[in-house]
Amino acid sequence: MLKKLLNSFALALHTIRTRLFHTLLSILGIVIGVGALVTVLSLIDGMEQYAREQITNTTSLKAVMIETDTYKRVNDVRLQKENYSYLTYERFRAFDEAMTLPATGYIAFKQNSEVQLPDSSSIGAVVQGINTIHPTAATIATGRLFSPQDVAAKSPVAFVNHAFAKQAAGKSPAQTIIGQTITCKAKAVKVIGVLQAQKQEQPEVYLPISLFTDDELKTDPPRVVFEVENVEQVQAFKKNAETWLKTEFATDTTDFRVMTNEARVEQAAKGFLLFRVIMGLIVGISVIVGGIGVMNVLLISITERTVEIGVRKAMGAKKRDILLQFLAESVTVSLFGSLLGLVLGILATLGIVPIIKALTDVPFQAAYTLDTFLVITIVAIVIGIVFGTYPATRAARLNPVEAIRRE
Structure with a gap:
């Protein structure tokens, strides 16, 4: 099972390389969405860190x-x-x-x-x-x-x-x-x-x-x-x-x-958590649009590779093999787009922070936490699975005889 999974991801990477420009255009939505999400989460984490420092400096936690x-x-x-x-x-x-x-x-x-x-x-x-x-x-x-x-x-x-x-x-x-x-x-x-x-x-x-x-x-x-x-x-x-x-x-x-004073820290943390969730949901709309782009590139890929799918099924590939192949491709495309979005988000915060400092005269810094990277990874996997399920199921259901006859 693990070998099939690795082969599926290897095939997905090959497909992305052969159609790189088309893939980049299709995942543009998810790149922008993830970039915005990274920017928002990093800035909110920075605000929370600054608030904690101010509370600690002005009051004693002991x-x-x-x-x-x-x-x-x-x-x-x-x-x-x-x-x-x-x-x-x-x-x-x-x-x-x-x-x-x-x-x-x-x-x-x-x-x-x-x-x-x-x-x-x-x-x-x-x-x-x-x-x-x-x-x-x-x-x-x-x-x-x-x-x-x-x-x-x-x-x-x-x-x-x-x-x-x-x-x-x-x-x-x-x-x-x-x-x-x-x-x-x-x-x-x-x-x-x-x-x-x-x-x-x-x-x-x-x-x-x-x-x-x-x-x-x-x-x-x-x-x-x-x-x-x-x-x-x-x-x-x-x-x-x-x-x-x-x-x-x-x-x-x-x-x-x-x-x-621990209560003050906890109240501040709850407030920032609420702000983080609300902003995450708002920015998440653009991530969903990006997921639709992933589904679109897979549907086009299935249309172009109908004969290939038919040949594979004729040679003994089962439905789950085809399903796993396209799900792996969907997750890979989504992870690829999320990685580009992560880089875009970090570059955006590097440009936004100096503007905030200049306008507010506050020693503010964006914070890049492990939680942010975990959220981005989970979002990428979920988008890949959710928006890749329909194209993968459609490919798995193709009749091999009908698929080959389209040549």
Whole structure:
């Protein structure tokens, strides 16, 4: 069987060589269709890769986030809860100590507030109560950050970002704010540090979260983030966190949302998969037109080779031998057209990517994945079989006597 199959493909290649120009014209549709499919899939793969890089660069895939859900749904109506559980600094410390997997925990309380300066003027700023600043958020430029000991001792200290320091200092250097006492949220604190300047920043003041009362935290419940050591530990840590919350807040476990950034990656992947399928189906129409061209070249080939088919059947060739011969020829022609389309698609992306970069100023690259090549191969084989079945069946059904008599 394998020998017959190889002979059939060898005969198909010989036929293509002897009628190369006619074959090229007939498979032009499939070349264009496959080329368009390769271009679309490569560009979409490149978009997905770029999106994943952006998500990874802007957020940590090793982060597990816990937020209080202050809303509920009643008859599909979103309503504010009157009572809900939330994490305080003491509960956060218990939470952190209860986790068995190694991780660094951050708790942050954020509210917009008016901050009074020593000269009785005020600045609108984002006031944040934290236990420590995230390393990726900013680095200290002048002075120092408050320490875990300052948080535990409820020391009345604070550090500010560059935007706040610059606005508070006026014409003086930004670092002159250090050592001054400011008042925010009815708390007088001494400024001990200024963060480095960031792009498009707004005035911010950072206080030890231990300075805020439980009632103050309840108005806008803190957000907790744990950074695990390895991405592989994220799901296990998430389950541990959910278990602790259910145990600690057994009266109502619907007050908390435990999330990871992996969900964002999965959502992006689903979106690109949907886009890939839709665009693939649209471009697939041109591939079907190309398949009709393959069927056309086979029908013409059968007409021209009627006597040859009759002689083969008269010499003992069975229907399945003729069927296999023309199916092999159909698949070979389809693969040949798909190979040319693959080359055309790659050349097209090489020309399109620079245009995209010039118009969008984005470091975008097309991605050629194994999945794309597998899809093209499968498409070629399916087209060869589907559109070659009718011509092959017609050739296999020829009566040898009638076929020879046509000479």
